[in-house]
Amino acid sequence: MPTSAAQTESTTREPDTSDAEARRAARQATSDAVRLTAPKLHEVLKYPDPVLVRKGERVTEFGPELATLVEEMFDTMYAAQGIGLAAPQIGISKQIAVVDVSFKERPEDKLVLINPVVLEQEGSQVEEEGCLSLPEIREKVRRAGWVKVRAQNAQGESFEVEGEELLARCLLHEIDHLNGILFIDHLSRLKRDLVLRRIKKLQRNGEW
Numbered sequence: 001m002p003t004s005a006a007q008t009e010s011t012t013r014e015p016d017t018s019d020a021e022a023r024r025a026a027r028q029a030t031s032d033a034v035r036l037t038a039p040k041l042h043e044v045l046k047y048p049d050p051v052l053v054r055k056g057e058r059v060t061e062f063g064p065e066l067a068t069l070v071e072e073m074f075d076t077m078y079a080a081q082g083i084g085l086a087a088p089q090i091g092i093s094k095q096i097a098v099v100d101v102s103f104k105e106r107p108e109d110k111l112v113l114i115n116p117v118v119l120e121q122e123g124s125q126v127e128e129e130g131c132l133s134l135p136e137i138r139e140k141v142r143r144a145g146w147v148k149v150r151a152q153n154a155q156g157e158s159f160e161v162e163g164e165e166l167l168a169r170c171l172l173h174e175i176d177h178l179n180g181i182l183f184i185d186h187l188s189r190l191k192r193d194l195v196l197r198r199i200k201k202l203q204r205n206g207e208w
């Protein structure tokens with residue numbers, strides 16, 4: 001154990017205060033550096049938190065604060081094993097979402113979507129969907145098969161992105177979040193009621 005080793009060392013060696021001081025300072029500097037680079041993770045809020053059903057505000061200020069938030073959102077998303085995260089899910093009611101359908105495999109798949117809007121959508125796909133705010137719940141959802149989205153990046157520059165299959169699904173799921181819509185809102189009334197009943201049961205059992 002480091003503590004006992006250090007104690008042994010100091011009792012068997014000539015006491016050297018400045019050396020010990022230096023080592024302590026070095027240790028402190030290291031832990032400060034670790035703290036500065038360690039990702040700040042946000043708590044992912046679960047349904048039925050009211051922020052999840054509220055439309056997020058448009059982002060008008062693009063600066064270092066936003067850039068930091070976006071990085072924290074990526075860190076939070078990866079830590080939760082997600083491929084998309086919207087700001088309302090961490091309690092921030094703003095039009096900000098991050099997406100990475102390759103989960104760190106391809107850097108070009110990392111997308112920052114500020115104030116995104118769906119310009120066009122075509123076709124349809126039905127696949128199982130999940131959500132970090134609805135853990136354990138997975139249901140088939142019908143979505144467009146292809147979408148074109150316009151958004152701004154963290155610097156405020158406007159861009160367009162097209163996606164099909166998983167990327168289309170993910171873009172639509174995250175943009176829904178920014179409008180207060182959850183994937184269970186796309187289910188039939190019957191299926192949605194079943195899901196809500198399941199959530200209530202999980203809540204009762206303290207598992208939600």
Ligand code: ZN
Binds near residue numbers: 131132133173177
């Ligand atoms: Zn979600």
